[in-house]
Structures are given as structure tokens and as C-alpha cells.
Amino acid sequence: xxxxxxxxxxWGGIDAALAAMRVSTTRRxxxxxxxxxxxxxxxxxLLGIFVPAESSRAEGLGFFVAxxxxxxxxxxxxRLVLLQKEAASLQAPGIAAAVSRALLYAAVLSVFLPGLALxxxxxxxxxxxxxxxxxxxxxxxxxxxxxxxxxxxLMVPAAAPALAPYLPPMGPFALVAAAAFGLLMLVTxxxxxxxxxxxxxxxxxxxxxxxQAPGGMVAWTDPKVAAAxxxxxxxxxxxxxxxxPDHAGPHAPRAAIDALLAGPMGYVAKRTVLRQWALMAFLxxxxxxxxxxxxxxxxxxxxxxxxxxxxxxGGWTLAMRLERQRRRVSGELAELALLPGLGDPGTAAARLVxxxxxxxxxxxxxxxxxxxxxxxxxxxxxxxxVMLVGLSAGVSAASAFLCASVLAxxxxxxWRTGLIMSPMLVAAIATLMLTLLRNPLxxxxxxxxxxxxxxxxxxxxxxRSPLRSVRARPHAFLLD
Amino acid sequence: MNAxxxxxLSAFDTTAPLAADGLIKQYDHRSVLRDVSLAIExxxxxxxxxxxxxxxxxxxxxxxxLIEPDAGHATVWGVPALRLTDAIKQRLGYVPxxxxxxxxxxxxxxxxxxxxxxxxxxxxxxxxxxxxWQLPRNRLLAKLSPGERQRVAILRALAPRPELLVLDEPAxxxxxxxxxxxxxxxxxxxxxxxxxxxxxxxxxxxxxxxxSHVAFLHExxxxxxxELDSLKERNLRLHVPESVAAQLxxxxxxxxxxxxxxxxxxxxTVLRGEDTPWPDLLQxxxxxxxxxxxxxxxxxxxx
Numbered sequence: 205x206x207x208x209x210x211x212x213x214x215w216g217g218i219d220a221a222l223a224a225m226r227v228s229t230t231r232r233x234x235x236x237x238x239x240x241x242x243x244x245x246x247x248x249x250l251l252g253i254f255v256p257a258e259s260s261r262a263e264g265l266g267f268f269v270a271x272x273x274x275x276x277x278x279x280x281x282x283r284l285v286l287l288q289k290e291a292a293s294l295q296a297p298g299i300a301a302a303v304s305r306a307l308l309y310a311a312v313l314s315v316f317l318p319g320l321a322l323x324x325x326x327x328x329x330x331x332x333x334x335x336x337x338x339x340x341x342x343x344x345x346x347x348x349x350x351x352x353x354x355x356x357x358l359m360v361p362a363a364a365p366a367l368a369p370y371l372p373p374m375g376p377f378a379l380v381a382a383a384a385f386g387l388l389m390l391v392t393x394x395x396x397x398x399x400x401x402x403x404x405x406x407x408x409x410x411x412x413x414x415x416q417a418p419g420g421m422v423a424w425t426d427p428k429v430a431a432a433x434x435x436x437x438x439x440x441x442x443x444x445x446x447x448x449p450d451h452a453g454p455h456a457p458r459a460a461i462d463a464l465l466a467g468p469m470g471y472v473a474k475r476t477v478l479r480q481w482a483l484m485a486f487l488x489x490x491x492x493x494x495x496x497x498x499x500x501x502x503x504x505x506x507x508x509x510x511x512x513x514x515x516x517x518g519g520w521t522l523a524m525r526l527e528r529q530r531r532r533v534s535g536e537l538a539e540l541a542l543l544p545g546l547g548d549p550g551t552a553a554a555r556l557v558x559x560x561x562x563x564x565x566x567x568x569x570x571x572x573x574x575x576x577x578x579x580x581x582x583x584x585x586x587x588x589x590v591m592l593v594g595l596s597a598g599v600s601a602a603s604a605f606l607c608a609s610v611l612a613x614x615x616x617x618x619w620r621t622g623l624i625m626s627p628m629l630v631a632a633i634a635t636l637m638l639t640l641l642r643n644p645l646x647x648x649x650x651x652x653x654x655x656x657x658x659x660x661x662x663x664x665x666x667x668r669s670p671l672r673s674v675r676a677r678p679h680a681f682l683l684d
Numbered sequence: 685m686n687a688x689x690x691x692x693l694s695a696f697d698t699t700a701p702l703a704a705d706g707l708i709k710q711y712d713h714r715s716v717l718r719d720v721s722l723a724i725e726x727x728x729x730x731x732x733x734x735x736x737x738x739x740x741x742x743x744x745x746x747x748x749x750l751i752e753p754d755a756g757h758a759t760v761w762g763v764p765a766l767r768l769t770d771a772i773k774q775r776l777g778y779v780p781x782x783x784x785x786x787x788x789x790x791x792x793x794x795x796x797x798x799x800x801x802x803x804x805x806x807x808x809x810x811x812x813x814x815x816x817w818q819l820p821r822n823r824l825l826a827k828l829s830p831g832e833r834q835r836v837a838i839l840r841a842l843a844p845r846p847e848l849l850v851l852d853e854p855a856x857x858x859x860x861x862x863x864x865x866x867x868x869x870x871x872x873x874x875x876x877x878x879x880x881x882x883x884x885x886x887x888x889x890x891x892x893x894x895x896s897h898v899a900f901l902h903e904x905x906x907x908x909x910x911e912l913d914s915l916k917e918r919n920l921r922l923h924v925p926e927s928v929a930a931q932l933x934x935x936x937x938x939x940x941x942x943x944x945x946x947x948x949x950x951x952x953t954v955l956r957g958e959d960t961p962w963p964d965l966l967q968x969x970x971x972x973x974x975x976x977x978x979x980x981x982x983x984x985x986x987x
Contacts, residue, residue, distance in 0.1 A: 448793065453800035463797070464786065533745065534780035541750050544773035545801040678766030683750050 220302035221309050228283040228306075232617070237280040244272035245318060252325035262327045266335030269318045273336055277343025281310050282414060285348065289398045311340055341386050347414045348393035354413045359507070454545030458555045461546065464536045465529065465559070487511075492581065508581065509640050512574040516596070516632070518567035519603020526560070526610045530684045541681035553611075553680035557671070560607050568600040578640060588639040594656025595635045601663035602628045605670065612673035613682060624666070631655055699762040701726055701848045701880040704747050706756035709739075709904075716742045717753065718904040724882055724897070729874045731895035731912075732884040735986055739904040740884040741781055744852050747882075748778060760848065774802055777846030781853045782830070783837035791828070791836055792821030795843070802844035810843050830857035838866060842873070849873065851883040855890055867894045888979040898978070902986045912978075914958065919981050924950040925970040937963045941984040953984040 226234070248268035252261075284303050291299035315336040322332035346354045397412050406415070449463035491507050529537050546552040575592045584592075602625060610616060635652065674680065703723040709716045716739045724730050734740045745751045747758040749765030758765035763772050786794050791814070799805040814821060817835050825833060834857045841849060849870070855863040871894045873879040885891055891898060891912075898915060900908040908915070919940075924932070929950040935942075938960065940953040953976065956962055966973055976984065 449789070449797040452797065460797075460801075466788065532784065533741070533750075534782050534784050536785045538745075538750050538778075538780060539785045542748065542768070542773055542776060542778055543798070543801055544770040546770075548769070549767055678749065678752060678764075679768075681750075682752055682766075683745065 217305065218309070221306035224284060224287060224299070224302045224306035225281070225310065228287045229280055234280060237276055240279075241272050241276040244268055244275065245321070248272065248318070249321060249325065252322070252327070262322075262331045265322055265325060265327055266331045269322060269332075270335040270339035270342070272318065273314050273339025274343040274346070276314065277340050278346045279343075281307070281314075282344050282347035284310075285344075285394060285397055286414060289400070292398055314340055341390065345386065345390055345393065348390065348397050348412050350410045351413050351416060352409055457546045457552070458559055460543070461540065461552075461556055461559050464540050464543075465526075466536075488577070508574075508578050509636065512571065512578055513636070515567070515571035515574045516599050518571060519564055519600065520606060522560070522564060522567065523603065523606035523610045523616055526607060527616055530610070530613070530682070533683055537681045537683055541679060541683075549679040550675070553674055553677070556680045557608075557611065557674065560611070561604070564600070564603055564607055568596065568603065571599070572596040582640065584639060591635050591639050591652045591656070594653050594660070595632055598628055598656045598659040598663065599632060601660045601667070605663045605667045608667050608670035608674065611680065612670035613677065613684075614670065614673075628659055628663070631659055699726075700724055700759070701761055702747055702758075702850070702882055704743070704756065704758045707743065707746050707753045707758060708755040709742055709746060709751070709753045715904050717746060719756070720901070720904070720906045721756075722747075722899060722906055722909060724880055726880055727874065727878045728897050729870065729881040729895050730883075730897040730899060731891035732882060732899050732901060733886060733888065733891055733982060734884070734901035735886060738901045738986075740901055741852050742904075743901060744850060744882070744884060748776075748850060774804070774844065775847040777841030777844060777849045779834070779837045779841045779849075779851040779854050781856065783833050787826035788824070790822050790824055791819055794825060794836070795821075795840060798840055799843065804845045806843050806845055810839060813839050813842075831859060831862060834858060835862060838869075842869065845877070847877075847879055849879055849881045849883075851881070853884055853886075855885065855887060863890065870894050888982055892978055900982060900985050907985050908955075915955075915981070916975065916978065918958070919953065919955045919976050920962070920966070920973045921976050921980070921984075922950075922952045922954060922965060923972040923974075924952055924965070924968075928965075928968055928970055932965075936965050940981075941987055943987075953981070955981075955985075 229237075245268075248265050251268065252265050284307050288300055288303040288307075291297075291303060315333060319329075319333040319336045322335070323329055342357065346357055349357065393412060397415065400406060400412075400415065449460065452459035452463040454460075488508070488511075529535060532538075540546065540552075547555065572593070575596055576589070579589045579592055605624070606616060606621070609621065614621075635656075638652070700723040705721050707717045707720040720739075720743055722743075732740050732743070742751070746753045747765060748760070749758065749768055752766060760768060760772050760776065763769060768776075786797075789797070795810055795814075799807060799810070817832075817839075819828075819832060819836060819839075825836065828836065834854065838851070838854060841851070851870075854866055858866060867890060870881055870883065874881055874894070874896075881894075883895075895912050898908070898910060898912050899906060910918075922936070923945055926949045932950070936952055936954055938954045938956040940955050942950055942952045945951045952965075954963060965971055
């Protein structure tokens with residue numbers, strides 16, 4: 205983001221606002237966010253056209269629009285607030301005014317255009333505009349809130365139906381009060397972001413999501429963006445502790461690699477692992493034991509499925525973090541490249557591959573454990589359990605391919621990677637829908653294990669290509 | 685035994701500690717290094733100077749094998765930089781521009797950890813320097829100021845008593861006292877231990893204080909590489925009056941830059957070769973000459 209690139213005096217109204225939106229992030233990130241936004245809006249419109257009128261149709265379409273607005277505001281447009289913060293620190297009122305206009309125009313457009321589209325599809329005005337506005341408010345709040353509150357916000361759609369029986373009916377007064385409370389929260393969080401001097405000075409649990417890694421999401425979608433230093437790492441706590449390299453050294457080179465790549469390896473001390481597992485077990489037990497009423501299984505399953513999907517995405521996260529390390533020119537990879545005692549380049553590369561392989565195996569075993577727990581909770585049939593095991597194997601193989609690609613110096617955010625991963629994504633979504641969401645299994649159920657066997661084998665074969673590239677590289681710790 | 689043998693051999697090593705040959709590097713179709721060739725003599729202190737974005741850091745990274753060049757190759761004591769052996773790495777110290785590695789560790793913890801990898805790690809020097817620089821061992825690296833962080837990185841690079849020290853803008857975050865201390869340290873290492881030093885900077889006064897050699901990098905091209913004292917003696921700015929300037933048809937031998945003089949005529953900067961005489965223009969009546977300070981020469985060369 206470059207506030208200095210904006211020439212405020214030359215600008216007038218809409219031009220200035222558009223320019224502010226442009227400079228708030230990179231072109232590639234904008235394209236990704238717009239693609240997601242338009243896909244969700246198009247899905248809402250298509251559903252509106254083809255789905256017959258039912259009692260839940262209006263809410264369903266509203267939900268899609270709210271999610272679309274949430275994504276684009278949380279992922280992109282909230283970054284305008286960062287630009288506003290920069291403008292304030294640079295004492296550039298012209299830019300600050302342009303950013304305010306950009307926010308206003310974007311909010312008006314993203315509430316009214318999708319709202320009008322829903323109106324045209326027969327959705328009541330209150331639902332159409334209300335859902336759009338909730339999406340905008342939610343997206344902004346998510347980006348500006350401290351992360352524990354942001355996670356709480358994400359749980360609201362799941363928790364609301366469960367809590368509904370305990371709450372009094374929501375009249376107009378309650379709705380206005382809820383909206384006012386949301387706006388008050390927004391203003392408070394907004395001010396804290398704009399006025400914060402150095403994000404590293406804010407304890408991690410109080411730091412707004414967008415200040416955790418201001419360049420993080422942009423860097424994920426755009427390999428050209430340099431990764432920011434890891435300032436937040438100083439805020440270790442009892443749950444997030446980094447490893448101490450007490451037992452690492454030339455006598456234990458793999459431990460040294462693990463210690464230096466602590467961030468991407470997600471490697472932590474045993475005591476911390478125990479704490480993390482205890483907390484996870486507590487959360488799972490709590491979800492299992494809460495006496496939900498009404499839509500109880502749906503809410504409980506949504507929470508558990510969300511957790512398992514998060515575990516399944518662990519390999520992808522690991523690959524992303526490794527790629528990020530390659531872009532930190534003065535980071536741990538440069539240190540590893542020049543550190544003696546790790547062996548010749550071939551041996552060091554093999555050690556790095558083994559380290560990452562071990563970590564990936566751990567992550568995927570956790571994911572499998574989560575899937576099996578879910579299968580037990582839902583009392584799934586054996587055929588469904590087999591599908592979930594297949595899913596776990598396929599995702600593991602695909603994750604291995606992603607990690608090996610990063611080690612080979614390839615970029616993850618590419619159409620090529622997207623294309624290679626798409627069969628796995630389609631099969632994974634279908635498998636989760638068929639098993640965990642209890643859709644009836646089609647007659648060709650036996651085809652699914654075959655699908656996952658083929659996909660797993662294909663990804664495992666594909667891993668050989670990047671691994672060959674890893675071996676062909678001069679050394680394993682090359683920077684971009 | 686092997687280490688001792690290596691050390692005694694290294695004392696007589698005449699291979700260039702650091703050399704680059706025809707390095708080319710592009711990022712997004714933009715040339716960052718354009719056919720850069722450079723060799724640093726043993727015991728030399730080479731100041732690599734260039735404007736921001738000239739490619740200094742990229743050159744250093746390519747010369748140390750941290751990035752793979754698109755063409756050309758670099759060597760460290762004759763060993764390909766991309767395939768450094770442990771023995772070579774033990775003789776090498778590197779300070780990156782903005783050190784940010786292992787931010788979650790405490791100062792002492794990081795130094796103890798790194799020290800295990802170097803047989804010649806000078807622990808007493810580490811302790812004494814930490815005390816002198818008032819850097820507490822139990823402070824998290826991430827909580828240090830940029831200047832303190834840079835000091836720790838410098839200490840980490842000096843503690844293994846390297847024979848080759850590579851520093852990427854080492855003084856950029858240091859206060860004047862810190863800068864002076866660092867330069868003194870570099871000068872003493874080079875003078876007493878014969879350490880070869882490559883450091884990049886855009887602060888010309890730093891370079892003049894300690895460098896024995898200087899290299900100008902501009903838009904990825906190495907414009908100049910010379911001994912510093914010789915360079916100071918081989919450049920002149922010529923003030924050519926209008927009447928003489930009108931008769932100049934070709935470039936003056938060794939001409940580096942030419943610009944209109946504010947009071948008429950031309951201002952021509954000339955850099956002659958080691959064994960080349962000054963151009964005849966110098967003898968023409970009305971032409972005045974003055975030796976340029978290094979900073980002015982840098983500006984003329986990179987203009």
C-alpha cells in the first residue's frame with residue numbers, strides 16, 4: 205500500500221475514491237477478491253432464478269449476498285482503513301478524505317446493488333438490504349476486531365439458531381438496538397486501528413485482525429509482495445509458545461532446522477503442545493455436551509465440521525508459511541543457508557524434506573483423528589467412514605504436493621496450482637456433503653473410494669516432480 | 685586436525701575470497717544485476733556504493749549464494765557460492781540489511797545456539813561486547829530497536845572470527861556512535877586479522893573512513909571498481925569555458941559526465957585509467973581542474 209503514490213490535490217470525488225481503492229492493495233489481490241465476490245453474487249442470482257419459491261428461499265439468497273459482502277469487505281475494502289491510518293500518520297488530509305469517500309461509495313454500492321438484485325428476484329426489501337448491510341458491517345467488524353472477538357463473530361450464524369429458543373422474540377426495538385451496538389463496536393474498533401502507533405505494541409489477543417499481519421493476505425495472493433517481518437511473534441503466551449533451541453546444534457541438524465523454521469513448522473515445545481491439546485479437547489467436549497435445542501445437531505455438526513476442515517487445511521497453511529519464508533530476505537532461510545553443520549547441500553535438503561514431511565504427517569493425522577471423531581459422533585456407516593479416510597489420504601497427498609512445490613521454488617498462488625488442486629477440492633466438498641451433511645449416498649457409492657484412491661495416487665506421483673526439482677536445486681534454502 | 689590444516693592453508697590462500705563473474709538477475713522482467721563481475725582481493729575492505737535500488741543487496745545475496753542468478757556465477761574462496769561447504773561457511777560472517785531472523789529468541793539464547801555451529805566462536809568476545817553495548821542477554825530479539833537488532837547481527841557475524849565479513853548496509857540503523865564503533869571494528873579486523881570485508885552503503889563518509897577499495901553499482905551495472913586512494917588521484921572535474929567547449933567535437937578521454945556549467949561553458953568529469961595520462965584538454969588555456977571528493981564523483985558517475 206502506498207499512500208505516497210496518491211496525488212490528492214489532483215483528484216476529484218469518484219476518481220479519488222477509485223484510486224484509494226486501487227492503492228489499498230495489489231492488483232492480484234483485488235482480482236482474487238473481486239472474483240470471489242462476483243462468484244458469490246452470481247451464485248445468489250442463479251439460485252434466485254432457478255430455485256423455486258419456498259419459505260427459506262429469501263433467507264438463503266440473503267445469506268449468499270451477506271457472505272459475498274462479508275468476504276470483499278473483510279478481505280479487501282477494510283484495508284482502506286489501513287490507508288486511512290497511513291494518511292493520518294502522514295498528516296495528509298486529502299488522502300484521508302479520499303479514503304473516507306471511497307469507504308462511503310463502496311458501502312453504498314455494496315448495500316444497494318446486491319439489495320436491488322435481490323429485490324428484483326422477489327426477496328422482501330428488509331431482507332434484501334438488511335442482509336447486504338449485515339455483510340458489510342460483519343466484514344468490517346471482522347477485520348477491525350481483536351481476533352478472539354472476530355472468531356466469536358464468525359460463530360454468530362451457527363450460534364444464533366441454538367440460542368434463539370432462550371432469547372425473547374426480536375422486535376423492531378431489539379433489532380435497532382442490535383444494529384446500534386454493532387455500529388458502536390465498529391466505531392470503537394475503527395478508532396483503535398487508526399490511532400494505533402505500532403501494532404507490535406498491542407498484545408496479540410487485543411490486536412485487530414488486520415494488524416496481526418497487515419500484508420498477510422495480500423502476500424498470500426501475490427507472490428511478489430515481500431513478506432513482513434514477524435513482529436507479532438514477540439507476544440508469546442501460554443498457548444502460543446515458540447521453541448527453544450536447547451537441544452539443537454550441529455550434532456542434531458534436523459532439530460536445528462526445526463528450530464529455525466519454527467514459524468512455518470508450527471513446531472512448539474512439548475508443554476505447549478499439551479496445553480493446546482487440552483484446550484482442543486475441552487472445546488470438542490464442550491461442543492459435544494452443550495444441550496442444543498431445535499436445530500441442535502446442525503449447529504453442533506457445523507462447529508465440528510468447521511474444526512475438521514481447518515485441520516485438513518493445515519498442510520496448505522504449512523506450504524503457505526514455507527513460501528513466505530522464501531520471501532523474507534533477512535529471515536531464517538538466509539540464516540540456514542549460511543549456517544555450517546547442516547551437511548552438504550544434498551543432505552541438508554533431505555533433512556529439510558524429512559522435517560516438513562514429519563510435520564505434515566502430524567497435521568494430517570490430527571485431521572484424520574478429527575474426521576474419525578466426527579464419524580463417531582454422527583454414527584456414520586462404514587462406507588462413509590471409508591470415504592472420510594479416503595478424503596484424508598487425498599488431502600494429505602495433495603498437501604505433500606503443495607509443500608514439495610514450495611521447496612522446489614514454485615509459487616502457490618498460481619493458476620497452475622489452482623488447476624492441479626481443483627479435482628481434490630471438488631472431490632473433498634462432495635465427500636463432506638455426502639457424508640457429514642448426511643446427503644443420501646448415490647447408488648454408485650463404491651466409486652468414491654476409487655476416486656480417492658486415484659486422486660491420492662495421482663498426487664503422490666505428482667509429488668515426484670517437485671521433489672526432483674528440490675534435489676536439482678543448488679541448495680535447499682534459496683531465497684526468491 | 686583438519687580444521688587446523690584448513691586454517692593454516694587459509695593463511696596463504698591467494699584465491700579471491702569473494703568473486704562474481706557475469707552475474708545477471710532479473711525480477712519480473714526488470715534487470716537488477718547486469719553482467720556484474722567483481723573480485724575482492726584477500727585482506728581488502730571493499731565498499732560497495734550505489735543509490736537505493738541499485739542492486740547492492742541483490743549482488744551481495746547472489747555472491748553469497750542466497751539467491752540463484754539467471755546467469756553468471758559467484759565463488760567464495762573458489763567454491764561455487766551456491767554450493768558452499770561447511771568449512772567455507774565457518775570462515776564467513778554475514779550481516780543482512782534488516783536482520784529479522786529468530787525474533788522469538790532471547791539475545792543470549794540465539795547467540796548460544798548459533799555459537800554451537802562455529803568451532804572458532806569467541807564466547808568471551810560475545811560477553812564483553814554485549815556488556816559494552818548494553819544489550820541484555822535475556823531481551824527478546826523482537827523487542828530490540830532496529831539499531832540494537834543490527835548490533836546483535838553484527839556481533840553474531842563477528843563472533844566466529846570470520847575471514848570474510850559481508851555486511852549489507854550495516855550502519856543504516858545505527859546511531860553515529862554505533863556507526864563509528866562498527867567502522868573501527870571493521871578497520872581493526874581488516875588491519876590486525878587480515879579479514880576481507882565487503883560492505884554496502886550509500887553513506888560515502890563511512891566508505892572513505894575504512895574502505896581500501898570501492899565499487900560503484902548503478903542500475904545493476906558495475907560502473908567502477910578501484911582502489912580508493914588511486915581513485916581519488918585519478919579523477920578531475922574540468923571547467924571548460926564556452927569558447928573551448930564550442931570546439932569539443934568528441935568525448936574527452938576518460939569522460940564520465942558532462943553538464944552545462946552554471947556560469948557558461950561545460951563541466952566535464954574525467955576519470956583516467958591507472959596508467960593513462962590526463963587528457964590534453966587539461967593543458968588548454970582557460971580550462972580549470974579540481975579533484976572531486978568521493979561523494980561528488982559518486983553523484984557524477986551515477987547521474
